[in-house]
Amino acid sequence: QVQLVQSGAEVKKPGASVKVSCKASGYTFTTYYLHWVRQAPGQGLEWMGIINPTGDSTNYAQRFQGRVTMTRDTSTSTVYLELKRLRSEDTAIYYCARAGGGFSDSPFDLWGQGTLVTVSS
Amino acid sequence: QSVLTQPPSVSAAPGQKVTISCSGSSSNIGKNYVSWYQQFPGTAPKLLIYDHNKRPSGIPDRFSGSKSGTSATLGITGLQTGDEADYYCGTWDSSLSAGVFGGGTKLTVL
Numbered sequence: 001q002v003q004l005v006q007s008g009a010e011v012k013k014p015g016a017s018v019k020v021s022c023k024a025s026g027y028t029f030t031t032y033y034l035h036w037v038r039q040a041p042g043q044g045l046e047w048m049g050i051i052n053p054t055g056d057s058t059n060y061a062q063r064f065q066g067r068v069t070m071t072r073d074t075s076t077s078t079v080y081l082e083l084k085r086l087r088s089e090d091t092a093i094y095y096c097a098r099a100g101g102g103f104s105d106s107p108f109d110l111w112g113q114g115t116l117v118t119v120s121s
Numbered sequence: 122q123s124v125l126t127q128p129p130s131v132s133a134a135p136g137q138k139v140t141i142s143c144s145g146s147s148s149n150i151g152k153n154y155v156s157w158y159q160q161f162p163g164t165a166p167k168l169l170i171y172d173h174n175k176r177p178s179g180i181p182d183r184f185s186g187s188k189s190g191t192s193a194t195l196g197i198t199g200l201q202t203g204d205e206a207d208y209y210c211g212t213w214d215s216s217l218s219a220g221v222f223g224g225g226t227k228l229t230v231l
Binding site: 035046047050059061062095100104105107109111112113114 | 156212219225
């Protein structure tokens with residue numbers, strides 16, 4: 001079954017870091033780019049960044065530069081999103097999404113179930 | 122403030138047709154393919170339309186997409202109550218080197 005399965009919900013204090021995982025199965029992991037998209041409560045979708053199929057290249061949205069790191073473990077078909085120096089505005093559902101056509105700008109054809117990250121003192 | 126502009130809400134009666142607009146610029150919609158995503162409350166978005174007007178397997182032909190210049194449109198015919206959801210347009214922005222989305226449109230089927 002082709003799917004992306006994400007790690008469970010997290011509660012963090014302001015200033016802390018969080019690391020969310022996204023495990024792929026049912027397809028050739030090293031063929032596709034993976035994106036991270038987040039959605040604050042009641043808000044729209046926000047693109048955070050992308051990691052290439054082999055994990056040696058990333059591109060982050062300007063507003064997250066310096067706070068975000070995306071990594072990829074091809075041995076376990078898992079990608080990770082780490083966000084540092086958390087603030088309350090980072091409370092959101094974080095999604096991983098596959099770029100379906102094998103290119104970085106391909107449409108997001110497969111999504112993880114989402115991981116709720118709550119930042120609260 | 123989203124890079125792509127969508128109306129916050131649209132509504133129509135069951136069986137009717139509705140369109141949702143998505144306005145961008147020459148660096149995003151004007152240059153790259155547009156996708157549309159459907160999202161029900163509490164669930165992940167789902168790809169509805171890609172490459173402006175193509176439907177993934179399993180998406181009914183009641184859903185259609187088009188693009189003209191720097192704007193794109195999602196059309197839904199034969200509206201059903203089950204179509205009530207949030208709809209997002211998305212594409213790549215070549216100037217930002219980033220993915221971009223519209224702010225989302227809430228569809229109400231009255």
